Amino acid sequence: MIAALLQNDLELAGKMMERDLWHENYRARLVPHLAPLRALTKEHGAYAACLSGAGPTILIFAPQEKADELLAVMQDFDATASVLSLKVENDGSMTTR
Numbered sequence: 001m002i003a004a005l006l007q008n009d010l011e012l013a014g015k016m017m018e019r020d021l022w023h024e025n026y027r028a029r030l031v032p033h034l035a036p037l038r039a040l041t042k043e044h045g046a047y048a049a050c051l052s053g054a055g056p057t058i059l060i061f062a063p064q065e066k067a068d069e070l071l072a073v074m075q076d077f078d079a080t081a082s083v084l085s086l087k088v089e090n091d092g093s094m095t096t097r
Contacts, residue, residue, distance in 0.1 A: 014048025014061040024051050031056045037077060046074050 001015035018038070028034050031051060037058055040048040047064040052059035062070055067085050073081045 010061050010063075011047045014046075014050075016049050017059075017061070020050060027051055032056065033078065033081075034058055037074070038078060040073060041070055044069055046070060047049040 001013050003057075004010075004013035004016060028051065033056075034049070034051060041049050041060050041062070046060050046062040049058055049060045051057070058072075062069065062085070071083055071085055074081065
């Protein structure tokens with residue numbers, strides 16, 4: 001997954017994220033929206049959906065051109081959820097002097 005991210009291959013990185021064996025198998029049952037949201041977002045062009053951090057956040061990787069469509073789909077799925085569209089920071093942490 002890390003190699004795919006370093007090569008900017010988000011599709012492959014997403015596939016690898018969905019193969020997580022460390023925490024998702026144990027925690028997915030605590031986040032009942034994960035499986036249906038994963039299927040729904042894939043239908044609309046997402047690369048992957050996975051648990052993020054300690055949860056219940058679900059991280060979805062998708063091409064930028066699919067962002068608006070996916071935001072609408074996710075809001076329709078659960079109007080009470082907070083849905084954010086974030087861009088990947090390519091420059092990392094920087095200091096100014």
